[in-house]
Amino acid sequence: MSKELLASKEMKAKRELTIKFITYAFLVAFGVTMMLPFFWMLSTSLKETQAVYVFPPKWIPDPVVWASYLKVWSVVPFARFYLNSMLVALAVTLGQVFTSAFAAYAFSRLTFPGRDKLFFSYLATMMIPGSVTLVPVYILMVHFRWIDSYKALIIPAMFSAYGTFMLRQFFMGIPRDLEDAARIDGCSLFGIFWKIILPLSKPILATLTTFTFMASWNNFMWPLLVTESVEKKTLPIGLAYFQEVYQYTQPDWALLMAGSLLVTIPVIIVFVFNQRFFVEGIKMSGIKG
Amino acid sequence: MDAQLVPWPKVLSANFIGFANFIKLLGFHAQDGAWLANDPKFWKFTGNTLFLMMVIPIQMFSSLILAIIMNQKLKGIAVFRTIYFLPTISSGVAICLLWQWIYNPNFGLLNSMITKIGSMLGADWQGPLWLSSMAWAKPSLMIMSLWVAIGGYNTILYLAALQNIPKDYYEAAEIDGANGWQKFWSITWPMISPTTFFITIMSIIWGFQGGFEQAYIMTRGGPNGATTTLEYYIYNNLYEWHHVGYAASVAWFLFIIIFVITLINWRFGGKLVHY
Numbered sequence: 001m002s003k004e005l006l007a008s009k010e011m012k013a014k015r016e017l018t019i020k021f022i023t024y025a026f027l028v029a030f031g032v033t034m035m036l037p038f039f040w041m042l043s044t045s046l047k048e049t050q051a052v053y054v055f056p057p058k059w060i061p062d063p064v065v066w067a068s069y070l071k072v073w074s075v076v077p078f079a080r081f082y083l084n085s086m087l088v089a090l091a092v093t094l095g096q097v098f099t100s101a102f103a104a105y106a107f108s109r110l111t112f113p114g115r116d117k118l119f120f121s122y123l124a125t126m127m128i129p130g131s132v133t134l135v136p137v138y139i140l141m142v143h144f145r146w147i148d149s150y151k152a153l154i155i156p157a158m159f160s161a162y163g164t165f166m167l168r169q170f171f172m173g174i175p176r177d178l179e180d181a182a183r184i185d186g187c188s189l190f191g192i193f194w195k196i197i198l199p200l201s202k203p204i205l206a207t208l209t210t211f212t213f214m215a216s217w218n219n220f221m222w223p224l225l226v227t228e229s230v231e232k233k234t235l236p237i238g239l240a241y242f243q244e245v246y247q248y249t250q251p252d253w254a255l256l257m258a259g260s261l262l263v264t265i266p267v268i269i270v271f272v273f274n275q276r277f278f279v280e281g282i283k284m285s286g287i288k289g
Numbered sequence: 290m291d292a293q294l295v296p297w298p299k300v301l302s303a304n305f306i307g308f309a310n311f312i313k314l315l316g317f318h319a320q321d322g323a324w325l326a327n328d329p330k331f332w333k334f335t336g337n338t339l340f341l342m343m344v345i346p347i348q349m350f351s352s353l354i355l356a357i358i359m360n361q362k363l364k365g366i367a368v369f370r371t372i373y374f375l376p377t378i379s380s381g382v383a384i385c386l387l388w389q390w391i392y393n394p395n396f397g398l399l400n401s402m403i404t405k406i407g408s409m410l411g412a413d414w415q416g417p418l419w420l421s422s423m424a425w426a427k428p429s430l431m432i433m434s435l436w437v438a439i440g441g442y443n444t445i446l447y448l449a450a451l452q453n454i455p456k457d458y459y460e461a462a463e464i465d466g467a468n469g470w471q472k473f474w475s476i477t478w479p480m481i482s483p484t485t486f487f488i489t490i491m492s493i494i495w496g497f498q499g500g501f502e503q504a505y506i507m508t509r510g511g512p513n514g515a516t517t518t519l520e521y522y523i524y525n526n527l528y529e530w531h532h533v534g535y536a537a538s539v540a541w542f543l544f545i546i547i548f549v550i551t552l553i554n555w556r557f558g559g560k561l562v563h564y
Contacts, residue, residue, distance in 0.1 A: 026358060027358070030355075034440065035372065036398075041383075044390065053396050054396070055404075056405055129494060129547050131544075132540045132544040135523065138527060139533065218380045218381055220380075220501075220505075239386065240505070253393075257390065263382070264379045264380050271375075275374070282449075283445065283446070
């Protein structure tokens, strides 16, 4: 190669390296800035109650005190809230995944009159904003006497047009040869669903499960509306409850931050383990949507 | 905590009063020779909702920039992606409490930093009251929602769209002597326009329905109704004041607004999209 070509290749490589370095530096700096509030949350939660009200603020608490994390469980019935959130999130997730999977199977593999029209009208329900259905569903809950029961927390959320849509698109992409082979071997419709379609759909099912679990865990407005007694409240309501406890005095920020962290950590764990599926799911919904 | 009484009697005995709620909500009446709104607070809250939605273009733009930066063959991008996504998936209530503490006028992180930087420069800076200040309440919420959303869904969607652009386009442009700016406008922007379209529509739909957790937990809609959005107004009408029918009429208004704006977006925005 000529001297000029070699030199320009060297320069290009050098420039690419500089760009890479700058990019990394930026990403790290940006990451740290984004995480600052979380560090602050952790730092506050480990301080003594009065040490929080100090100026200038200390980033590293001295001494590091874990008392708030223990106090959280006794100031309000936090354990009960945890149990409720777990129960509701698991029930809603299982419910949504099952109903969506069955519906998606019907819409993609079974033929019956009006199938596509039904599918599109089901889809159309996604266009109605949640705020609009809030009031009528609440009124229904009152009429059914479901207020302040697990039924109100779980049953309205057990169905998902979004999940059905996502699964149906995926099922349609599964080649039919496997099913034809199975049918020749005498497999029933349900058998095909259970033994072939579901195992092949593990990634998308993982995506739906993750989405649904997180949405249910973090849901605030609906449980706020339908729960009355303390025994039925879920974690987000429980966190807000802390505020009510401290209504007339200075809020115990160490306690509040500890509680907030305890509420956020399960979702973060679920997310970190499933983030691959999560990202794929978002991409699929965005590009096809 | 005071037990909120479920409006059993009111809900179960609700009777049909026609459009009275809508007239009360949207109508005007004459008084002292001028037209006054029947429910002036409603228009204020609608204005609040729209104001808070002004953060949407900033969010979208920031997410795009972030996605462009992240769209390089670098090791460990997944780690960064995960970190940037954490605020989005965290419990809204936890985030609200955290930021309420950050915005604390005397001991919060923000004002402490402001005063510290000021003292380093030899000046005596006092940060604003943030959530208690009528001027800063809404911007405070906007800053918080920018922090939450910047590395979230939009960035992932843009990343996917960017990765779908064939490299040959860029190479061809380079051969023709295009610089970075031209490459962006002629190739990148049109190729990601379907994603931009999708994000715009979804953000507007969600924007209209937002602001509830912030209002309930951080400000209770104050100061003086400055942070009350339509969603919070619906909640108050339904649950606190037991005006069930009125809450439904506000919800209907929300529905129609969202529907009309989405339709307009679809028609006009659709023309700008390249496929």
